[in-house]
Amino acid sequence: MIKIVILVFVYFTFPLVIIYICRRWSLFKKLGSIVLAYAFGLLLGTSGILPRGSDNYYLELHGKASMSGTQVESLIASGAIKDDDVFVNSIRKVQDMLTTIAIPLAFPLLLFSLNVRKWLRYAKAGFISMILALISIIAIIISGYFLFRNVVPDSWKVAGMLVGVYSGGTPNMASLSVALDVDPNLFLMTNTYDIIVGAVTIIFFITAGPKVFRAILPPFKFIGESGDTGQAVAEAESFEDFSGMFKKGRLLPLIKALGISLLIAVVSAGIGMLFPENAFQPVAILSITTLAIIGSLIPWLNRIEKTFQFGMYFVLVFSFAFASMADLATIFKIGFLGLFGFVTYAYFGSLLLHLLLSKIFRVNADDYLITTTAFIYSPPFVPVIAAALKNKEVIITGITVGILGYILGNYLGVGLGYFLKGF
Numbered sequence: 001m002i003k004i005v006i007l008v009f010v011y012f013t014f015p016l017v018i019i020y021i022c023r024r025w026s027l028f029k030k031l032g033s034i035v036l037a038y039a040f041g042l043l044l045g046t047s048g049i050l051p052r053g054s055d056n057y058y059l060e061l062h063g064k065a066s067m068s069g070t071q072v073e074s075l076i077a078s079g080a081i082k083d084d085d086v087f088v089n090s091i092r093k094v095q096d097m098l099t100t101i102a103i104p105l106a107f108p109l110l111l112f113s114l115n116v117r118k119w120l121r122y123a124k125a126g127f128i129s130m131i132l133a134l135i136s137i138i139a140i141i142i143s144g145y146f147l148f149r150n151v152v153p154d155s156w157k158v159a160g161m162l163v164g165v166y167s168g169g170t171p172n173m174a175s176l177s178v179a180l181d182v183d184p185n186l187f188l189m190t191n192t193y194d195i196i197v198g199a200v201t202i203i204f205f206i207t208a209g210p211k212v213f214r215a216i217l218p219p220f221k222f223i224g225e226s227g228d229t230g231q232a233v234a235e236a237e238s239f240e241d242f243s244g245m246f247k248k249g250r251l252l253p254l255i256k257a258l259g260i261s262l263l264i265a266v267v268s269a270g271i272g273m274l275f276p277e278n279a280f281q282p283v284a285i286l287s288i289t290t291l292a293i294i295g296s297l298i299p300w301l302n303r304i305e306k307t308f309q310f311g312m313y314f315v316l317v318f319s320f321a322f323a324s325m326a327d328l329a330t331i332f333k334i335g336f337l338g339l340f341g342f343v344t345y346a347y348f349g350s351l352l353l354h355l356l357l358s359k360i361f362r363v364n365a366d367d368y369l370i371t372t373t374a375f376i377y378s379p380p381f382v383p384v385i386a387a388a389l390k391n392k393e394v395i396i397t398g399i400t401v402g403i404l405g406y407i408l409g410n411y412l413g414v415g416l417g418y419f420l421k422g423f
Contacts, residue, residue: 015316041323053088066092102318104265108292109311126397129371132357140349151338160417168409169378176413179285184325193343213365220366253304264291282414370394374402
């Protein structure tokens with residue numbers, strides 16, 4: 001029991017260490033806190049600190065995160081698994097519990113601080129490019145599903161996650177992994193491949209991208225800098241600024257926000273129970289998203305400082321715990337090459353189709369690049385690309401698109417995933 005308590009303590013405190021590392025060293029900040037959470041989680045899971053369990057135990061799991069106590073006792077009595085597997089199963093239960101509750105708590109906190117009314121006012125600036133981007137993402141991922149479904153396990157779940165991450169970023173991908181009940185190894189490898197391909201692409205966007213896309217698409221028409229640009233930059237840069245989160249005067253409001261987030265999770269779970277068992281998780285996640293959006297419209301709740309960062313802390317808890325469940329031996333099997341192909345096809349296919357549609361509908365190069373960045377990389381990267389473009393006017397467009405992506409990602413991911421499951 002003491003070991004389990006220590007493990008839970010580590011899962012909740014080590015993300016704070018990751019946050020400190022990112023604040024202290026710029027190299028780690030560039031890598032990103034979520035990437036570090038995955039890396040340290042994998043290290044914990046493969047270091048031997050956590051017992052692995054027998055091969056028969058994992059065979060008996062049948063892809064589930066853990067087994068009930070009754071199942072474990074029955075299997076031990078029959079000699080199918082070993083006594084040591086009881087402790088392993090207890091660890092797996094803790095990991096499963098943390099990954100199950102972290103995202104339902106995180107997502108409302110992520111959305112509470114978003115001023116939906118404000119950003120919708122700016123949506124029309126990049127509306128056409130945003131719609132074309134969504135069409136491109138959905139069309140390419142659907143075609144990718146049919147191309148790779150015979151070589152990628154649970155390819156409909158992968159498709160759902162990819163729609164989420166390419167419209168709202170990693171938080172949406174994490175919540176969709178819960179909604180679609182994705183195997184930890186599959187989630188981790190999908191996210192790893194996304195990070196690898198994304199790193200190469202963002203370097204291109206920052207360096208040669210502006211010149212290349214401006215040679216293909218119409219130029220941006222400057223109409224004068226918006227007065228809200230500075231505020232938009234500050235908001236984007238603050239998304240991963242955890243400093244002062246527990247400062248006096250902020251802690252109590254954050255606890256209230258966490259309480260409301262917990263209430264939303266409980267209510268959403270209740271709504272999910274009204275549906276068939278196999279629909280519980282997607283219904284619950286979509287209910288959480290909807291109630292959180294409603295919560296963001298309440299002025300006093302929307303004004304609580306650092307709720308987004310508090311939500312990101314829970315995303316780090318999820319990422320760290322989830323990665324520690326993965327099996328590196330499984331991750332690096334040759335069979336995952338098909339998954340790399342699916343991710344790469346989805347990434348570059350959607351970019352190219354969006355580029356083609358932008359050419360047809362005469363979307364300017366700067367709006368194309370900023371909306372693409374906002375969807376795939378989320379708002380914190382918008383000022384970086386705007387600087388590469390030397391164009392501050394597109395920042396508000398990018399932030400708006402990124403925020404709408406946070407909101408839409410779960411709906412699109414669940415909807416498309418279950419749509420493709422029917423084929």
